[in-house]
Amino acid sequence: MIVxxxxxxxxxxxxxxxxxxxTPREWFLPPHLARSAYDDAPLPIGSGQTISQPYxxxxxxxxxxxxxxxxxxxxxTGSGYQTAILARLAGTVYTVERLPDLLVEAEERFRRLRLxxxxxxxxxxxxGWSEEGPFDGILVTxxxxxxxDPLLAQLASHGRLVIPLGDLVSQELVIVQxxxxxxxxxxxxxxxxxxxxxxxxxLDESRA
Numbered sequence: 372m373i374v375x376x377x378x379x380x381x382x383x384x385x386x387x388x389x390x391x392x393x394t395p396r397e398w399f400l401p402p403h404l405a406r407s408a409y410d411d412a413p414l415p416i417g418s419g420q421t422i423s424q425p426y427x428x429x430x431x432x433x434x435x436x437x438x439x440x441x442x443x444x445x446x447x448t449g450s451g452y453q454t455a456i457l458a459r460l461a462g463t464v465y466t467v468e469r470l471p472d473l474l475v476e477a478e479e480r481f482r483r484l485r486l487x488x489x490x491x492x493x494x495x496x497x498x499g500w501s502e503e504g505p506f507d508g509i510l511v512t513x514x515x516x517x518x519x520d521p522l523l524a525q526l527a528s529h530g531r532l533v534i535p536l537g538d539l540v541s542q543e544l545v546i547v548q549x550x551x552x553x554x555x556x557x558x559x560x561x562x563x564x565x566x567x568x569x570x571x572x573x574l575d576e577s578r579a
Contacts, residue, residue, distance in 0.1 A: 372396075373391055373392055373425075390456045390460050396409060396425070398480055401415075420449050428456060432453070432460070435533045437457060441508055443461045444465045451466075451480045451481060466492070468491070508532070509525065509530070511535070514563075523547070534547070543559075543560065546559055
């Protein structure tokens, strides 16, 4: 997976590749999908959510460029796979999930992996986690029509925010960098994610 799906596509950040190598992807899937854990495709994890394909996980992680002491915010815990990758690269990861069943399962996986630098919260991810901000990096694992204002407000100076932006059909992965004078954006290419459900993003999964 790491060689064929990630490194051979040009993503060769050694820290990111090592974090993926140390994280058993099959632990983050329903048992009947364990054999497909290393396929080059997103997979369902229940509740209408998915685990992103390995290349996209690597791309988003490398785009965030986490450092060892960084305090990161993740929006959309999901299975916890992306969270676990971030936890191996940063100081602390704060992660928010709106679906209680997914969060409980993810928390159990973190315990099994002995990842003690993860803090979890059930709630509206688009609102962020203001009490713990500002964050050195923010990663959003669901698509929004625009960057929610609370997330921009919680991004530290010179911090990065990685988010899929677009409608329910067409999206691009956008990297937002905060500087002294404002925010700079660049695109990392086309992607396809489930919608971020929030009054600050998509109100439901049937309309943009």
